[in-house]
Amino acid sequence: xxxxxxxxxxxxxxxxxxxxxxxxxxxxxxxxxxxxxxxxxxxxxxxxxxxxxxxxxxxxxxxxxxxxxxxxxxxxxxxxxxxxxxxxxxxxxxxxxxxxxxxxxxxxxxxxxxxxxxxxxxxxxxxxxxxxxxxxxxxxxxxxxxxxxxxxxxxxxxxxxxxxxxxxxxxxxxxxxxxxxxxxxxxxxxxx
Amino acid sequence: xxxxxxxxxxxxxxxxxxxxxxxxxxxxxxxxxxxxxxxxxxxxxxxxxxxxxxxxxxxxxxxxxxxxxxxxxxxxxxxxxxxxxxxxxxxxxxxxxxxxxxxx
Numbered sequence: 198x199x200x201x202x203x204x205x206x207x208x209x210x211x212x213x214x215x216x217x218x219x220x221x222x223x224x225x226x227x228x229x230x231x232x233x234x235x236x237x238x239x240x241x242x243x244x245x246x247x248x249x250x251x252x253x254x255x256x257x258x259x260x261x262x263x264x265x266x267x268x269x270x271x272x273x274x275x276x277x278x279x280x281x282x283x284x285x286x287x288x289x290x291x292x293x294x295x296x297x298x299x300x301x302x303x304x305x306x307x308x309x310x311x312x313x314x315x316x317x318x319x320x321x322x323x324x325x326x327x328x329x330x331x332x333x334x335x336x337x338x339x340x341x342x343x344x345x346x347x348x349x350x351x352x353x354x355x356x357x358x359x360x361x362x363x364x365x366x367x368x369x370x371x372x373x374x375x376x377x378x379x380x381x382x383x384x385x386x387x388x389x
Numbered sequence: 390x391x392x393x394x395x396x397x398x399x400x401x402x403x404x405x406x407x408x409x410x411x412x413x414x415x416x417x418x419x420x421x422x423x424x425x426x427x428x429x430x431x432x433x434x435x436x437x438x439x440x441x442x443x444x445x446x447x448x449x450x451x452x453x454x455x456x457x458x459x460x461x462x463x464x465x466x467x468x469x470x471x472x473x474x475x476x477x478x479x480x481x482x483x484x485x486x487x488x489x490x491x492x493x
Contacts, residue, residue: 223438224427375403375405
């Protein structure tokens, strides 16, 4: 957790202050970078780049937002840049190119999803789709914020989100015969 | 509103869609629980960040030092200084010329 006093010390350029900030936030920053890129080396590059950008723009941070949220947006932006540079983000990476894992047997609805299973299912998505679903469903960013970071329209983000959740459910529960038009309305039904 | 009620009725009467809703909720809950889970960064990560920051700092300082010793910077600074002095002198002359002359 980063408090106001540490932020002030960083802004004044006090020796060791930014290093302390890195020490306190590195786990969360690296975890997000890893979830977005799906690769340990790329995650380290993204996390380092994010800290450099944060260091440069410390003066631009407004106290009305939580520092961690601000930092997460920088990490997201750095990850999107990295994925785009490596051609792993955008129209080239569509659903057809996602790694297709064998579908599991249909499992009971009340069976709890293990974290490992969920991680594997996420790893099987394309980087673009994974980034969008992680930002929305794990970190709680709004569709509008994701659209801004990803350079997509809100409609495009919603479409990818719908596809990603459908793929995740298929990977975790197997194919199920519910009605497609009802499935599309479930986010609205649960109040999203 | 009507559409929402229709959806509720459908979910109450269609076991497949009701199961789909339960799966959806379960998935959302599992996804949000990932937020609490953290990955340990590789050993030496924070040192490497500090090193990159220090290198960047050195580059900025070296750039400033180069600028300070560059003849072109001196010429540019002298030109800007000269221009400012000239503009000041012209302004002063103009201001004095416009001042009403006092008759004793």
